[in-house]
Amino acid sequence: xxxxxxITRIPQRDRRAIARAITIVENDMPETGxxxxxxxxxxxxxxxxxxxxxxxxxxxxxxxxLTKLLRSKGMTVAIIAVDPTSxxxxxxxxxxxxxMQEISMDEGVYVRSMATRGSLGGxxxxxxxxxxxxxxxxxxxxxxxxxxxxxxxxxxxxxxxTTAVVLVPESGDAVQAMKSGLMEIADFFVVNxxxxxxxxxxxxxxxxxxxxxxxxxxxxxxxxxIKTTASKNEGIEQLFAKIEEHHAHLTKTGHxxxxxxxxxxxxxxxxxxxxxxxxxxxxxxxxxLETELVQVIKHEKTSFDLARELVAASL
Amino acid sequence: xxxxxxITRIPQRDRRAIARAITIVENDMPETGxxxxxxxxxxxxxxxxxxxxxxxxxxxxxxxxLTKLLRSKGMTVAIIAVDPTSxxxxxxxxxxxxxMQEISMDEGVYVRSMATRGSLGGxxxxxxxxxxxxxxxxxxxxxxxxxxxxxxxxxxxxxxxTTAVVLVPESGDAVQAMKSGLMEIADFFVVNxxxxxxxxxxxxxxxxxxxxxxxxxxxxxxxxxIKTTASKNEGIEQLFAKIEEHHAHLTKTGHxxxxxxxxxxxxxxxxxxxxxxxxxxxxxxxxxLETELVQVIKHEKTSFDLARELVAASL
Numbered sequence: 236x237x238x239x240x241x242i243t244r245i246p247q248r249d250r251r252a253i254a255r256a257i258t259i260v261e262n263d264m265p266e267t268g269x270x271x272x273x274x275x276x277x278x279x280x281x282x283x284x285x286x287x288x289x290x291x292x293x294x295x296x297x298x299x300x301l302t303k304l305l306r307s308k309g310m311t312v313a314i315i316a317v318d319p320t321s322x323x324x325x326x327x328x329x330x331x332x333x334x335m336q337e338i339s340m341d342e343g344v345y346v347r348s349m350a351t352r353g354s355l356g357g358x359x360x361x362x363x364x365x366x367x368x369x370x371x372x373x374x375x376x377x378x379x380x381x382x383x384x385x386x387x388x389x390x391x392x393x394x395x396x397t398t399a400v401v402l403v404p405e406s407g408d409a410v411q412a413m414k415s416g417l418m419e420i421a422d423f424f425v426v427n428x429x430x431x432x433x434x435x436x437x438x439x440x441x442x443x444x445x446x447x448x449x450x451x452x453x454x455x456x457x458x459x460x461i462k463t464t465a466s467k468n469e470g471i472e473q474l475f476a477k478i479e480e481h482h483a484h485l486t487k488t489g490h491x492x493x494x495x496x497x498x499x500x501x502x503x504x505x506x507x508x509x510x511x512x513x514x515x516x517x518x519x520x521x522x523x524l525e526t527e528l529v530q531v532i533k534h535e536k537t538s539f540d541l542a543r544e545l546v547a548a549s550l
Numbered sequence: 551x552x553x554x555x556x557i558t559r560i561p562q563r564d565r566r567a568i569a570r571a572i573t574i575v576e577n578d579m580p581e582t583g584x585x586x587x588x589x590x591x592x593x594x595x596x597x598x599x600x601x602x603x604x605x606x607x608x609x610x611x612x613x614x615x616l617t618k619l620l621r622s623k624g625m626t627v628a629i630i631a632v633d634p635t636s637x638x639x640x641x642x643x644x645x646x647x648x649x650m651q652e653i654s655m656d657e658g659v660y661v662r663s664m665a666t667r668g669s670l671g672g673x674x675x676x677x678x679x680x681x682x683x684x685x686x687x688x689x690x691x692x693x694x695x696x697x698x699x700x701x702x703x704x705x706x707x708x709x710x711x712t713t714a715v716v717l718v719p720e721s722g723d724a725v726q727a728m729k730s731g732l733m734e735i736a737d738f739f740v741v742n743x744x745x746x747x748x749x750x751x752x753x754x755x756x757x758x759x760x761x762x763x764x765x766x767x768x769x770x771x772x773x774x775x776i777k778t779t780a781s782k783n784e785g786i787e788q789l790f791a792k793i794e795e796h797h798a799h800l801t802k803t804g805h806x807x808x809x810x811x812x813x814x815x816x817x818x819x820x821x822x823x824x825x826x827x828x829x830x831x832x833x834x835x836x837x838x839l840e841t842e843l844v845q846v847i848k849h850e851k852t853s854f855d856l857a858r859e860l861v862a863a864s865l
């Protein structure tokens with residue numbers, strides 16, 4: 236498919252065109268820049284939601300149930316499952332795949348996995364570009380779901396307008412959330428599997444922890460804590476209500492604009508750095524690096540000095 | 551303390567000097583380059599071990615027990631606790647701190663926390679520089695212990711010569727390890743808390759999974775799986791034995807050199823990119839970014855085009 240065919244077919248929600256376009260951005264193919272430029276005028280409709288949290292919290296089930304609810308309200312949904320896949324396993328695990336299959340039969344739903352494999356820190360950027368394509372395709376909601384653990388969870392929050400952090404009632408999960416930086420990215424918390432013991436305590440613990448964070452700034456959003464049992468389809472309406480509330484808050488306060496500015500600012504930074512990197516590491520500099528590196532591991536030179544020499548050299 | 555005082559005192563294992571030097575590299579202070587250059591001739595003695603794994607696996611306890619064992623063998627130990635701290639909690643959690651206090655009273659042990667706060671992806675690099683300082687201070691072992699979850703676990707493996715991945719017997723942990731990329735970085739696995747049910751099954755599951763990875767290359771190291779119960783001081787001798795076995799294997803095969811080359815290569819790449827970044831983002835380019843960014847969020851321009859314009863502009 237040529238770029239111009241893609242640009243015609245994506246707004247028609249042609250699945251093959253969408254899949255191809257995401258593959259282009261995922262692999263940094265040369266058409267990326269032109270493709271996104273042509274799609275730019277169509278952007279701005281989709282609302283972007285991140286569903287994140289520690290492994291085993293039930294993020295996939297929650298995403299499926301939320302998607303079904305959104306569909307029942309007549310909205311279209313695209314899901315980007317961000318998957319820190321190892322080259323060893325070679326893809327998302329079977330269970331998650333099967334769970335997604337059910338909803339992905341629906342014409343109004345599009346599901347795509349994006350793996351971290353090979354991408355050095357740029358996954359959030361690529362997920363953002365993929366979301367742009369899905370936005371251009373006219374989806375009402377783009378949901379980023381992170382699979383497994385990792386920095387990707389924190390990064391992906393940057394690509395979302397609203398981020399829900401999903402935890403389970405077991406004690407310690409809230410503490411781990413604090414440890415791992417999930418507290419900072421949560422626009423609200425979901426205590427999932429709340430038919431298990433300890434759900435109310437978990438909600439109280441989180442609420443207490445969050446209360447320390449209140450800064451009494453004007454326009455402050457205090458992350459609410461809700462309970463769900465995704466496997467029994469409980470609490471999903473409330474989950475949706477919180478997303479809408481947060482969306483309304485961001486719109487009212489102007490924070491939606493500042494979030495989106497920040498997202499593009501980071502993207503430009505990343506792109507500039509990628510361009511500078513490609514320019515810099517020409518054959519001669521790479522050769523110089525390899526030659527001099529031997530001195531570094533002999534402790535005759537430091538990596539700092541070598542870096543300075545490389546930057547100073549006109550090669 | 552001046553740089554020359556630091557350089558005199560660090561090899562004497564002066565704690566204040568070590569602490570100050572690590573603060574310098576942690577904060578990218580201007581003295582960093584000179585400090586590391588002066589210390590370079592003293593490097594190469596310490597063996598660097600990473601202790602990593604999912605939250606709640608007992609990494610801190612295991613690190614403490616390993617440290618006690620190493621001390622009983624007359625070896626000195628420095629511990630770098632890599633802590634993906636949130637600005638909100640402002641430091642390692644109390645429990646971990648107390649656990650470390652006991653061993654850190656010992657003259658032959660040095661414990662230091664390094665937080666991810668504010669450092670953009672450079673934590674592994676800074677942990678490596680801190681390890682260089684501790685190496686120059688003459689410690690026999692430098693242990694990197696990761697606290698909590700995150701990309702830092704994967705990154706920190708790059709700073710270590712040998713990486714142990716710690717899991718618990720509960721089913722699912724092995725699967726999560728596969729999902730999160732921990733499989734790739736493990737030089738061996740530790741099933742900790744193995745007095746709990748399911749330890750033997752966990753060992754079998756891991757061994758089975760690992761058997762798929764055997765490539766039958768010459769000099770191949772097949773990651774062993776051991777059982778420990780750190781809280782009862784069980785299996786710690788075996789843990790140490792595996793570290794020594796892996797060390798011997800790396801030395802015999804020459805892989806220790808290639809690992810260390812790779813580590814310095816990455817460090818140089820990171821330093822070069824940091825230098826290019828600082829050069830690039832001068833006042834004028836930052837101003838241009840802010841002006842044009844508005845067009846990007848209006849979808850009149852893409853971040854790709856803006857990045858290209860910034861790189862092309864002579865500002």
